[in-house]
Amino acid sequence: MEILEKSLIKTSIILGIFLIIGVSIISFSLYQIKAADNTLSVTGSAKQSVTADIVKWNGSFSRTVFSSGLKAGYAQMKADEAVILKFLQDNGITEAELTISPVSMQEQYDYNKTTGSQTEYALVQNVIVQSTDIKKLQTISKNTQTVIDQGVIFSAYAPQYYYSKLPEMRVNLLPEAMKDAQTRAKSIAESTGKKVGTLKSASMGVVQVMQPNSIDISDYGNYDTSTVEKEIMITVKASFSLK
Numbered sequence: 001m002e003i004l005e006k007s008l009i010k011t012s013i014i015l016g017i018f019l020i021i022g023v024s025i026i027s028f029s030l031y032q033i034k035a036a037d038n039t040l041s042v043t044g045s046a047k048q049s050v051t052a053d054i055v056k057w058n059g060s061f062s063r064t065v066f067s068s069g070l071k072a073g074y075a076q077m078k079a080d081e082a083v084i085l086k087f088l089q090d091n092g093i094t095e096a097e098l099t100i101s102p103v104s105m106q107e108q109y110d111y112n113k114t115t116g117s118q119t120e121y122a123l124v125q126n127v128i129v130q131s132t133d134i135k136k137l138q139t140i141s142k143n144t145q146t147v148i149d150q151g152v153i154f155s156a157y158a159p160q161y162y163y164s165k166l167p168e169m170r171v172n173l174l175p176e177a178m179k180d181a182q183t184r185a186k187s188i189a190e191s192t193g194k195k196v197g198t199l200k201s202a203s204m205g206v207v208q209v210m211q212p213n214s215i216d217i218s219d220y221g222n223y224d225t226s227t228v229e230k231e232i233m234i235t236v237k238a239s240f241s242l243k
Helices: 002-037 067-090 134-141 166-191
Strands: 039-051 054-066 098-100 104-108 120-131 154-156 160-162 196-210 229-242
Touching: 039 166, 039 196, 054 067, 054 134, 067 098, 067 120, 120 134, 166 196, 166 229
Parallel strands: none
Antiparallel strands: 039 229, 054 120, 054 154, 054 160, 098 120, 104 120, 196 229
């Protein structure tokens, strides 16, 4: 009987210890969950209107020749290049602003050609002009008919506009985006009867360079080059403690 009582006491002590440990674990878990609930994550943003200060203009000229006429084709490309160079120089484009690629040759596949017929090739050269004089390049891009009238097969694309001070603008907008995040956090916290405490973490999101009044944004960032006037927007994701 005495042995049985001792065994029951021992068992009760062991169960009591496990109960205390279990309660402690549950209490700790509840504390962790509560602590997690006391964190509020929000996204703040800031925008700034800017004017592009760099313009880039791409074009290309080409000739299509048969294999027997490659030599003459290359000579024609050289003559076309001279026409384009003169056109650009006459319109104020400097050597430093201009890049003309070497001739690239691409075979034109014709699955219906008969045995023994000649292979046809496309000879292409790319023209890239980059300048800080936006008005000058806009005028040139609209007047390529002068080159075409001289027999050059020239294709031009719309100018692309860039803002060179984007890194500095990102830094300048960061405090404003953080302020916006904090304002949003306060508004959300007050609606639940709580107050915003200390900042726990913050990370900067992608940069969006958009047309004015555009909502065309991307999770991976966006850089619209179609307009001279632009809007730069940055986002910040911030987490605050609640009290």
